[in-house]
Amino acid sequence: MQPGKPHSKGPKILTLVKDVPSVTVDDSRRATLPLGTDLASIVGLEGGELLAEITAPGAHDVPICDRGTLTMVSGNEAGSVHRLGASSVVGRSPDCEIHIDHAGVSRRHARIVQESETQYVVQDLGSRNGTTVRGQPVTRARLTDGDRIGFGPIFFRFALADETEVLALKQRYEFSVVDGLTGAINRKHFDNRLIIELAYAKRHQTDVSLLLLDIDHFKDINDRLGHPAGDAVLRQVAAAIKATLRLEDVFARYGGEEFAIIARGIGSSDALAFADRIRRVVEEARFEHESSPVGVTISVGVATLADCKEPSVDNLVKLSDAALYTAKAMGRNCSRRALP
Numbered sequence: 001m002q003p004g005k006p007h008s009k010g011p012k013i014l015t016l017v018k019d020v021p022s023v024t025v026d027d028s029r030r031a032t033l034p035l036g037t038d039l040a041s042i043v044g045l046e047g048g049e050l051l052a053e054i055t056a057p058g059a060h061d062v063p064i065c066d067r068g069t070l071t072m073v074s075g076n077e078a079g080s081v082h083r084l085g086a087s088s089v090v091g092r093s094p095d096c097e098i099h100i101d102h103a104g105v106s107r108r109h110a111r112i113v114q115e116s117e118t119q120y121v122v123q124d125l126g127s128r129n130g131t132t133v134r135g136q137p138v139t140r141a142r143l144t145d146g147d148r149i150g151f152g153p154i155f156f157r158f159a160l161a162d163e164t165e166v167l168a169l170k171q172r173y174e175f176s177v178v179d180g181l182t183g184a185i186n187r188k189h190f191d192n193r194l195i196i197e198l199a200y201a202k203r204h205q206t207d208v209s210l211l212l213l214d215i216d217h218f219k220d221i222n223d224r225l226g227h228p229a230g231d232a233v234l235r236q237v238a239a240a241i242k243a244t245l246r247l248e249d250v251f252a253r254y255g256g257e258e259f260a261i262i263a264r265g266i267g268s269s270d271a272l273a274f275a276d277r278i279r280r281v282v283e284e285a286r287f288e289h290e291s292s293p294v295g296v297t298i299s300v301g302v303a304t305l306a307d308c309k310e311p312s313v314d315n316l317v318k319l320s321d322a323a324l325y326t327a328k329a330m331g332r333n334c335s336r337r338a339l340p
Helices: 039-043 044-053 162-178 187-204 218-225 228-244 269-284 313-329
Strands: 015-018 030-034 067-072 080-085 086-090 110-114 120-124 129-131 137-139 140-143 150-151 156-162 207-213 248-257 260-264 288-289 292-294 298-304 334-338
Touching: 044 162, 067 110, 067 162, 067 207, 080 162, 120 129, 156 162, 162 187, 187 207, 187 248, 187 260, 187 313, 207 218, 207 228, 207 313, 218 228, 228 248, 228 260, 228 288, 228 292, 269 298, 269 334, 292 334, 298 313, 313 334
Parallel strands: 015 030, 298 334
Antiparallel strands: 067 080, 067 156, 086 110, 110 120, 120 140, 129 137, 129 150, 150 156, 207 260, 207 298, 248 260, 288 292
């Protein structure tokens, strides 16, 4: 190292000083820079990008957890996340802001009101099975972050979260239960719902039916028009089927070009009529790929819990599958009911 010259290695320590007209560098490698100096030209491109990231507005903002949320921890939709508004009614009625599809929940069970930015209160609305907070029955209670709330037999976790966290939780739940191509629920979630629905039907001695639907000659569509056309058909068929369903029906992509529906409260004859109505909707719909029409039909197999000699999920699925096979053998584009 030559005398009088600073060492060429070692970090520069830069200090921004107002109203300093020039830059001086001494042997300690300290530099005093006026405001407005182009730091990127001194520290290099990568360093400049790092400085820009560090000093960007909001780079170190602390998330504001002021969004009230309810996460279902038991029930059919365990894991689902609901954002609370200024006033949110919880209940079985479809017009409730937070809809719970369970017989143990009253139509208008409770109301949650936001009293201030981070203060929420739950009030029971005279429900049959009551409302609890932290395991204690309440008529009105202030909520704190982490509280466990029971609306009859269904439980939620109350939490305060920031907007980014709320969106992330919702997306994580949707990715875990929804088929990405068709928007129907996926097979794993459907299998769980089928167990729950059959247990409910047996306990309350009510009807429940299972419909298995298969797109006719789907392989030919893929072979003739390509897999993008097949994907387009799957999306459009799923949308057409969903448009015919009731709120309480459970619709899933069962596998490949096959869909499934749990029809609560519908017996054998009504289930067959329901299946044929869906079949006609698909037959009469106009499906397209790249502006070209694609003709689509479906075959449907139907079975009800009452058809099973021994009521079980496995037996119900076997009967529905056998009925679907019969529909295919009868020439497709038809609905058939299982024969016990």
